[in-house]
Amino acid sequence: MFHAKEYVKAESLEQAYELNQKRSNVLVGGMMWLKMSSGNRNTVIDISGLGLNQIEETEDEFRIGCMCSLRDLELHEGLNRYFDGAFRECTRWIVGTQFRNGATVGGSIFGRFGFSDILTCMMVLDTYVELYKGGTVSLEEFAQMKYSRDILVRIIIKKDGRKAAYVSQRRSKTDFPLIAVAAAKKEDMWYISVGARPSKAALVSRPVQTGCEISDQAKEAVSLFSFGSNLRGSADYRKSLAEIYVRRLMEQLSGEEA
Template sequence: MYTVRSYVRPESLNEAITELRSGKHNRVVGGGVFLKMQHRAIGKLISLDGLGLDQITETEDSVHIGGAVSLREIETNPIILEHFPALSYAVSQIVGVQMRNLAQIGASVFSRYGFSDIIPCLVATGAKVKLAHAGEFSVEAFLTMDRDWDILYEIIIPKGVTLSYDNLRQTNGDFSSLNLAIGKSSDQVRIVYGARPMGAFLAEQASAAAGQGKTLEQVTQLVKQEVPFGTNLRASAKYRRHLAGVLLEHLWEAE
């Protein structure tokens, strides 16, 4: 449980980022699901409710998701279902509906959880994030940046990418033991593993080989050579390496 000295509800993004950066104990609150599990003395708790960030919109060439959109909205939104049904499916795997009604996409991506089901999908599509202080970055670049006090206020996913996703969980509601997202556009393939148990990893050599029309066996071999897998309570590195081929075969056949 956390304690809060004051609660603020800014009416502009500028005001929100100024409030956040005015003290190192300040925090933004999304759905509050993860914050609630931490023991923390928060100075100012900053709500994003007044900023209109709870919308999903589209332009001719991209889908825009506000940082305060709930996971449940992503799962059920017609724009997402039309362009990225695999993202809706990936989100539907997370815990249960009550939790997904609360948890928000901005928090989910900004927190860079290694177990994320969402981040591999975004990397596979070549999505970008917009940060109030640091600016705009590809999700891939964002994952390598130092952590800083910032607000993720928008995610932009380019259209024209066919996304597929699969995962293995020991039980419903658990974290993935491994997940895989593949994005295919007219000029490239992006193969991304998550919950390795480390964070999302873009398998560049395997992706290039898949783009050049190499066989499943050749691409699987490259995946096993280049993607680092680790061991935790859910699975060993050896099992994950094996599973990487199984998930790839599932998605390969599904396409």
């Protein structure tokens, strides 16, 4: 657990941003990840009083405040209806209910963790990250950006008609994923994301090839990702799992028997 001298409950994003420019200060989401770190900090910046814990649904998009919890994603009716339960599936294996009530969407996306189920799932949707100073950027671009001291204010997911599905495999329930796979389909395009490779989720977009076996399309998509080894599994094992899961998700989204 880290130690801090001061605690400030920010009254505005500008105040939080100014405080966050000091390297000795730390902005916190749910603090579930940060509390595992050690060392001394000057000021903890808490943005929980800024009304950023809402998921708003409009005709065109979902607007998810950075302080929404993973449990909010898991239970949100609109998100799960529109994306066929993908948010329930990508959250429900993360540690436990109490944990998901604490961990935030902002902390999960800002962290860009290799094992992130949330990053993998959101990557296949038409998703944007709203940064306080940096403006709005696509999630794909944000995932590649260097860490900065900006504030992730909200996530925006467009309702562009994509159908989505998600699956992960863990060596034991509630462990970090060994592989995480999301797929989405819109008209004649596939969007495939593979996370926990063990590096962070990346996106591959491919045209739907009519007359080509789904298993071949899945193999081709997976060949565009790189895989590595760690204590949870080897690169070869991850690659073969990814081929199986991408095929199953493609079949599911095409309405075929998996």
